[in-house]
Amino acid sequence: MSLALYGATYSVYTRIARLALIEKGVAFDLHEVDVFRPGGPPPEHVLRHPFGRIPVLDHDGFRLYETGAIARYIDEGFPGPGLQPQDPKARARMNQIVSIMDAYGFRILVWDVFVERVSGPRQGRAPDEAKIASALPQADRILREIDRLHESGSLTLADLWMAPMLALFRLAPEGADALGHFPRLAAWFDAFQARPSAKATRSPVEG
Numbered sequence: 356m357s358l359a360l361y362g363a364t365y366s367v368y369t370r371i372a373r374l375a376l377i378e379k380g381v382a383f384d385l386h387e388v389d390v391f392r393p394g395g396p397p398p399e400h401v402l403r404h405p406f407g408r409i410p411v412l413d414h415d416g417f418r419l420y421e422t423g424a425i426a427r428y429i430d431e432g433f434p435g436p437g438l439q440p441q442d443p444k445a446r447a448r449m450n451q452i453v454s455i456m457d458a459y460g461f462r463i464l465v466w467d468v469f470v471e472r473v474s475g476p477r478q479g480r481a482p483d484e485a486k487i488a489s490a491l492p493q494a495d496r497i498l499r500e501i502d503r504l505h506e507s508g509s510l511t512l513a514d515l516w517m518a519p520m521l522a523l524f525r526l527a528p529e530g531a532d533a534l535g536h537f538p539r540l541a542a543w544f545d546a547f548q549a550r551p552s553a554k555a556t557r558s559p560v561e562g
């Protein structure tokens with residue numbers, strides 16, 4: 356059996372797929388692809404992913420992109436602890452959180468706050484203060500909702516979506532401050548960060 360994941364250690368979505376694989380105990384090889392290199396994604400990667408994004412999974416020639424599809428395939432296609440609750444209401448909550456993080460979290464927490472405040476300036480770009488200021492009330496709304504909806508207990512896909520985005524958001528001082536307003540969420544996040552899978556997939560920017 357060969358299982359390859361094309362992605363990057365800096366990538367939030369690659370991290371989600373890696374977390375799913377590690378938590379299931381599935382062996383895989385990570386092939387680094389830099390989609391942000393000058394000139395755009397490598398042409399061979401666009402053959403794998405027509406939208407030029409990461410990650411892409413290749414399981415014995417079965418190619419899959421979109422992290423939601425990848426994580427559910429890993430969970431359903433391999434033995435190991437289940438990452439999706441059987442109870443319909445609990446599963447619906449998990450899927451709701453995954454959708455919130457995809458639709459709002461990635462843009463607001465990662466791009467509008469982390470990239471503007473932390474990664475852009477590290478690359479010599481001045482932060483767009485107006486963008487950060489308008490993102491913060493929306494970030495508060497996201498944290499409030501995931502704090503309200505998330506059930507701590509056995510690990511699910513909701514955890515795998517929340518943690519990588521919060522890890523970057525928290526690197527911005529505004530992000531650390533905002534997370535501090537939600538002590539239950541902050542405690543869950545600290546516990547998640549202590550998991551071997553989280554340690555093994557830490558983003559290079561987390562140091």
Ligand SMILES: N[C@@H](CCC(=O)N[C@@H](CS)C(=O)NCC(=O)O)C(=O)O
Binds near residue numbers: 368391408
């Ligand atoms: N909907 C995609 C999103 C993946 C995504 O946006 N990945 C980022 C890296 S974390 C990427 O490839 N960005 C490249 C770009 O925006 O051009 C998924 O679920 O896999």
